[in-house]
Amino acid sequence: MSVYRTDPPSLGRPFGRDYAPAAVGLAADPAVRRAVARQAAELARHSDDAGVRGRGDVIRERVRGRWLRGERRVDVVRGAQEDEKALIVGGEVLVSMSSWPDVADEAARDGLTRVDVGCTDLEDRVVRLRADGEDSQARLTRFVDDLRAQGHAVSFSYVTPLSPVMKGCAGVPAPGLATFADYGPVDPSFGRGVRVAVIDTGIVEAPRRDGWLSGVARVPDGAATGSNIDHLDADPADGYLDVSAGHGTFVAGIVAQVAPGAEITVHRVLTTSGTATDVDVACALIRAVRENAQIVNLSLGTETHRDEAPLALAAAFDVVREIEMARGWETVVVAAGGNGGTTSPVWPAAFGRVVSVGGLTAGLRPSTWSSRGHWIDVSAVGEGIVSTYVAGAQSPDLAADPQTFTADPWARWTGTSFAAPQVSGAIARAMTEHSLSATQAVQALLAAGKPVAGFGRALQILPGA
Known part of the structure; x- marks a missing residue:
């Protein structure tokens, strides 16, 4: 089944121009381009030397x-x-x-x-x-x-971080989109009833006044099930946003832009330094599947010694398979392909049952910093993506041009971390728009993509900059 709206298949636009820059009020001025280019350069810097x-x-x-x-x-x-x-x-x-x-x-x-x-x-x-x-x-x-x-x-x-190479770039300010109730590019029913689990750094505690992510449950510290609040300034507590503060909020906001009706749950497994063990991630994955997530987004990953699959994650997928067989339907797992800039597989994206996502420029060209290879299934724009961010000041040690974000901020960020949730949202939208199962929606989106060597099928969803 095709999920195309208006454009010919060669363009790789499964939803036409619903998310075009003009529709969401983005202005790619020279300052924006410079900021995004700096983010991309920071991700790419490690690829031509012997370390970061x-x-x-x-x-x-x-x-x-x-x-x-x-x-x-x-x-x-x-x-x-x-x-x-x-x-x-x-x-x-x-x-x-x-x-x-x-x-x-x-x-x-x-x-x-x-x-x-x-x-x-x-x-x-x-x-x-x-x-x-x-x-x-x-x-x-x-x-x-x-x-x-x-x-x-x-x-x-x-240790399974938000990127195989811990990145120094953070969000840069962006003009806000409309309030959630007035967000116009897509039908607010797209994704309705689809449960999308985001396994990440957690969610910002204070609800936003513009309505974005207001439907995401906040689980406080001390709860029996474990908190999902992103503490933002904890490692170290120095008055600045930690290196990965707001990452989960940003990822959840991307899912909400693409599929406004989706039921988003956020699980905190990564620290504000953006790290967890593969055992931690494996446990969170199993929990999300047990809670009947139809789509799980993992904007994290690691390269490994001799390209081996991490055992804890491999075992987790065995548990997931047993859960799926017992209930009679599958959960789709989407994972960022990584920012390594090489063909070395990044896990969990490289597992065969995972939808692995690479990063592209705004022109749907391969991003130099993105991991690539036969194990990448699909790719989306990963440079200068706009989404919900968190209030606070960035550390001058960790950002080339540190910024201070006030209440209800929006920011631009770069990485496969932000390509993956576009695909998660697209799956949710295709499910409701075309009455598909999650696995059928994946196949439809793959068929809709534009082939790009080493990057699977390219999809134009959010525009980036």
Whole structure:
């Protein structure tokens, strides 16, 4: 079934020009173009050197120095290519339960101790091992490589950030759209009744006065189910917005623009530094599916040692499959393809059952900073996307041109993080507009896309700048 409105298929516009710049009042003036170009340049900077320099190093060290305090630490392991690095939980590895009987003795000889996985749904599927000592990382790397060479399912415990390379750019101010009630480009019923779960940094606590995201439930701190409030200034609490503050609010706002009628739920799993373990993300994914999300958006991901699939996430998809078989319908998982600028797979986007999303320029050209490859299914504009942001001042350590945002702000941001929720929203819209299941909507959108080498099918949804 085609989801085309007015344009020929070659243009890759599944909804015609509903979201064209003129329709939403965007003005791509020279200042806007410069700001967006700076964001893109910051994402691309790491691709031609042996690591992330400048503000990227500041961010990485903040993550390593402040996150996972106490019994755990953050280390770096090389990816499949020499200049690629992935963040891992230091001193930890994961082993699938099916491999555990064959590797338990070797783990004991290497001084590895079994500890709780930290996720009830995964306790009988994954074994979490911990090693102590200054040489633990070298021992664990040998342990992982040796056992994988024997065919065992073993991997590091990965830190799964908002980008494979922690980015230093943040939102830049943008003029607000209409109030939610007056938002005009699309029918407010599009997406109605479709439940979209956003697994991210959480949602800003104070409701906006313009009506945007007012339907998203806020779960306060101390709730039995866990809070979903983005604390904005917590790591460190220095009076500035943290590096990934507002990310979840921004992503949710994109879904709401594309599918205004969708029921959006937001799960906080990432810190304000934009990081979580793959176990954390796996647990949140299972929870969202159990709560009957029809679409789950994951604007996060990681490259891995030797391009291996993270075991916790792989196990989570096994649980998800069992839930789906029991209830008789599938949840579509959409994930950002990453900002690595290489063909190295980024997980969870690279899992076969995930709709992986790459990033394009406003002219539907490949963005140099976007990850790409045969594992990318679809792509959308990822530069200068406008969405709901949060109030506060940006740190001069983390933003090239720090800004202060007042109440009910809008901003422009760049990355595959902001291409993915456009696709999530498009799936929700296609479901209601054409009476499709989530999986049927995915197929219809893929058929509607314009083929772009390494970027799957390109879709023009939100315009960017």
